[in-house]
Structures are given as C-alpha cells and as structure tokens.
Amino acid sequence: MKKNKNRDDAAMLGAKATIRILFYILIAVVLIFLGRTAYSYGYSVFNEQAVESPPGTDVEVTVPEGASARQIGKLLKENGLIKDAGVFVLQERLSAYHGRLQGGTYTLNTSETADEMLAILAGDTDSDSEDSDG
Numbered sequence: 001m002k003k004n005k006n007r008d009d010a011a012m013l014g015a016k017a018t019i020r021i022l023f024y025i026l027i028a029v030v031l032i033f034l035g036r037t038a039y040s041y042g043y044s045v046f047n048e049q050a051v052e053s054p055p056g057t058d059v060e061v062t063v064p065e066g067a068s069a070r071q072i073g074k075l076l077k078e079n080g081l082i083k084d085a086g087v088f089v090l091q092e093r094l095s096a097y098h099g100r101l102q103g104g105t106y107t108l109n110t111s112e113t114a115d116e117m118l119a120i121l122a123g124d125t126d127s128d129s130e131d132s133d134g
Helices: 001-047 069-078 085-092 116-119
Strands: 057-064 103-109
Touching: 001 085, 057 069, 069 085, 085 116, 103 116
Parallel strands: none
Antiparallel strands: 057 103
C-alpha cells in the first residue's frame, strides 16, 4: 500500500512538473507572437512607405469638415492612398499635425507618404495654395 502511495505521489509530481513546463512554453509562445505583432505594427507606423513608387497616381479626395483622423484614414484607404487606416490614425496622433487636419478637396498622390499627406491635409504646404489667401 505504501509503494502505491509513493508511486502515485511521484506520478503527481511528474504531472505537475509537465503541466508547469507546458504552461511556461505557452507563455513564451504568446510573448513571441505579441512581440512580433507589436514590432510589425511599430515598423508600419515609423517606417512609412508610400503605396506606389514615384510618379504614382494623383487621386482627388474630398475630406468632410470636422472629419476625424479615423474617418480620413478610411477615406484615404478606400482611395488607395494608404495601406492601413489604423496605422494612419496612430501616425496622425504622433505627428505635429494632430488635431489640425482640415476639410476640403485635395489632390494627393499614391507616391506620397502618410506624413506628406498629413502636411497637406493640415494646410502646411504650398501644394494646395488655391484654397489659401495669399
């Protein structure tokens, strides 16, 4: 009877150790996945790429007055100017143009980066000078 109890205790300890090891492996796999996903997203945000190489294609877009960065990002994605509206929203939030995007009709190009488009949409360039006074 005592041998059976010792054998059962040893089996229980082995099972607990195996479960613990599997748990740590699962945590490691989840952390690796989250790390790779975060790196990929961060790379998209900070290493902005244009959709096309120059000369690209001109696309006219009309941004409604008071549109949020998310709405503008969706509009730009629908028109093939950016690849990811969520990345655009984060780029806008981290840029000097945060909260400064203006409604209007703009001619943007698929060879422009998100930062260049943000500058245009915020009125910080002379490329859309027809709407300005001066």
